Amino acid sequence: MDDIFTDEYYMRIALSEAKFAFENGEIPIGAVVVANNRIIAKTHNLTETLTDVTAHAEIQAISSAANSIGGKYLKNCTIYITVEPCQMCAGALYWSQVSKIVYGASDNKRGYTEMGGKLHPKTEIITGVLEAECSAIMKEFFQKKR
Amino acid sequence: MDDIFTDEYYMRIALSEAKFAFENGEIPIGAVVVANNRIIAKTHNLTETLTDVTAHAEIQAISSAANSIGGKYLKNCTIYITVEPCQMCAGALYWSQVSKIVYGASDNKRGYTEMGGKLHPKTEIITGVLEAECSAIMKEFFQKKR
Numbered sequence: 001m002d003d004i005f006t007d008e009y010y011m012r013i014a015l016s017e018a019k020f021a022f023e024n025g026e027i028p029i030g031a032v033v034v035a036n037n038r039i040i041a042k043t044h045n046l047t048e049t050l051t052d053v054t055a056h057a058e059i060q061a062i063s064s065a066a067n068s069i070g071g072k073y074l075k076n077c078t079i080y081i082t083v084e085p086c087q088m089c090a091g092a093l094y095w096s097q098v099s100k101i102v103y104g105a106s107d108n109k110r111g112y113t114e115m116g117g118k119l120h121p122k123t124e125i126i127t128g129v130l131e132a133e134c135s136a137i138m139k140e141f142f143q144k145k146r
Numbered sequence: 147m148d149d150i151f152t153d154e155y156y157m158r159i160a161l162s163e164a165k166f167a168f169e170n171g172e173i174p175i176g177a178v179v180v181a182n183n184r185i186i187a188k189t190h191n192l193t194e195t196l197t198d199v200t201a202h203a204e205i206q207a208i209s210s211a212a213n214s215i216g217g218k219y220l221k222n223c224t225i226y227i228t229v230e231p232c233q234m235c236a237g238a239l240y241w242s243q244v245s246k247i248v249y250g251a252s253d254n255k256r257g258y259t260e261m262g263g264k265l266h267p268k269t270e271i272i273t274g275v276l277e278a279e280c281s282a283i284m285k286e287f288f289q290k291k292r
Contacts, residue, residue: 052209053218053241054200063198072199087263088237095199095234116262117233 005037007080007102011130014080015104017044017057018137024049028137031057032080033065033098040077041065057081058089062096074098082134084111084127090119100124104134151183153226153248157276160226161250163190163203164283170195174283177203178226179211179244186223187211203227204235208242220244228280230257230273236265246270250280 010032017030021044033041041064046055058081065079066072078100085093085103090112093101097120106127108114119125156178163176167190179187187210192201204227211225212218224246231239231249236258239247243266252273254260265271 047218050209051216051218052212054205054208054238059200059205062200063196066198070197072193072197086237086241088234088241091232091234091237091261091263092200095232115237115264117237118261 007126007129010034010039010078010080011082011102011104011134013039013042014082015130015133015137017042018082018134021045021057022137022141028141029057029081029083031061031082033061033068033074033077034080035065035069035074035077040068054088056086056089058085059092062092062098066096072096078102080129082130083107083138084113086110087112087115087117090117093123094118094120098123100126102126102129104128104130105138106131153272153275156180156185156224156226157228157248157250157280159185159188160228161276161279161283163188164228164280167191167203168283168287174287175203175227175229177207177228179207179214179220179223180226181211181215181220181223186214200234202232202235204231205238208238208244212242218242224248226275228276229253229284230259232256233258233261233263236263239269240264240266244269246272248272248275250274250276251284252277 014030014032018028022028030044041061043060074096081103084107160176160178164174168174176190189206220242227249230253
């Protein structure tokens with residue numbers, strides 16, 4: 001039964017969140033937090049809607065997951081993000097002590113690996129899950145913006 | 147008339163926010179955002195109260211100031227923070243494009259300079275304002291915690 005709960009399965013749900021973001025004029029990034037195969041947070045970037053530069057998908061997801069758990073730390077959780085986290089979100093994920101981060105597309109301009117941020121040493125990192133789709137929706141968004 | 151509006155003046159208000167945090171069992175860090183000598187946000191760390199690792203003073207301040215301005219960017223604002231921002235908050239301040247950051251005490255363990263984060267290249271940075279007081283309240287808090 002557990003076989004359906006792959007990284008691709010949850011990333012596809014994060015991608016559907018990215019699509020909601022796209023439809024609302026937001027940079028299309030989605031995030032999902034999973035604990036024991038259960039989704040405890042499902043969010044997307046809301047910076048335009050909330051007029052708030054801090055309202056990235058990951059920040060929303062961390063706050064929402066903590067609310068769901070009733071505790072600050074996400075030690076037994078996995079977060080699925082369609083795009084590599086920025087420095088701010090890497091810092092938030094660091095503080096959350098999330099067990100595992102899975103992201104789709106890399107962000108060579110503003111990703112934390114480029115900006116010089118750090119993740120928690122205990123956090124496992126998996127990259128490139130549904131990379132082509134996660135990247136394609138970003139490219140489509142910015143092409144339409146021009 | 148403008149002479150009273152020094153960096154020390156606003157940092158003292160940020161310090162009073164840090165004291166509120168202390169009294170509420172929060173790591174005592176305060177932040178104030180100023181535009182044209184007017185305080186548009188005055189906040190403190192709320193991670194325990196909100197059960198949210200992202201609820202640092204700076205994140206609260208950026209969201210609150212953007213709400214006050216009605217726009218995402220803090221291009222003509224100064225933020226006063228009692229302690230050096232962490233990687234997450236440095237990232238948030240980067241996105242906010244805040245004009246000037248003034249902080250009191252350095253954080254040699256979790257500050258952005260140690261963690262490897264970056265501020266916006268256009269942001270002016272002033273450090274060490276009321277450093278002794280900003281540092282003392284942190285030390286007192288952690289000594290009581292032990």
